[in-house]
């Protein structure tokens with residue numbers, strides 16, 4: 016059975032999607048990266064291989080796309096046909112599902128972004144820089160402090176009668192303000208409701224600052240699972256916010272679809288190494304090149320004892336000549 020594979024490796028989660036040729040999701044994994052993207056990719060592919068075997072499905076992967084902050088690494092490990100930035104991957108998947116979308120809010124564990132679309136074309140985008148106050152880690156941290164399971168946060172916030180205003184310019188201010196509100200006797204529900212509103216306020220004031228926000232609004236990424244944040248967006252924008260199907264893995268879906276699109280445009284044999292990747296040993300290391308004042312930090316990955324890729328060298332001294340690397344089609348216009 017012909018399939019598409021998309022992998023989105025972020026600092027918090029690694030998302031893997033298997034699609035049929037029509038672009039429907041057949042199966043997926045949403046795994047914690049835990050600082051070890053290669054092991055997580057191997058685990059995810061191993062699980063998917065077993066699931067397909069158990070169902071008696073013979074997978075024939077026709078196109079592979081990777082995205083996310085470790086997209087090049089993932090691309091080299093699995094053999095990707097296309098390595099694409101997250102903005103393009105998210106936008107492509109969303110436009111396919113909600114063709115009239117004009118604003119995408121994407122909030123993950125450590126990163127958040129906004130993508131502005133007009134007539135199905137990305138015209139602008141923004142990302143959080145160093146501030147975590149508009150990302151999922153802000154909520155994770157506060158949930159831990161309150162001793163409440165983050166997955167219950169949404170339910171609590173929906174029961175908030177009078178969400179308190181949390182001064183949430185940054186996580187440090189938010190935390191001290193939250194403690195103050197607790198001491199003043201605010202209910203847990205109202206504090207959590209206030210935290211959801213603070214995250215949305217932070218996001219709109221930082222990531223979306225100066226952007227023209229027009230509906231339809233689509234909200235995706237891991238944090239879009241939290242109904243409290245969706246409601247907080249709707250309250251602040253005074254407009255409905257759409258959560259798409261497969262909201263947590265849109266980057267992986269977009270990467271898979273873009274890879275298919277690219278192979279159709281430039282027909283070639285798929286680069287996928289196969290599910291054997293799950294049982295292959297990879298080693299990574301970084302080193303500094305001292306051959307000139309640039310002092311590049313070079314990343315290297317080995318499959319068994321063989322170096323399969325190096326990157327990070329400005330002049331190509333270390334990466335050129337590694338033919339494997341050239342199998343990965345790299346998008347040159349990464350934001």
Ligand code: SF4
Pocket residue numbers: 304305306307308309310311328329330331332333
């Ligand atoms: S990799 Fe090239 S540019 Fe970088 S330090 Fe070495 S010689 Fe200089």
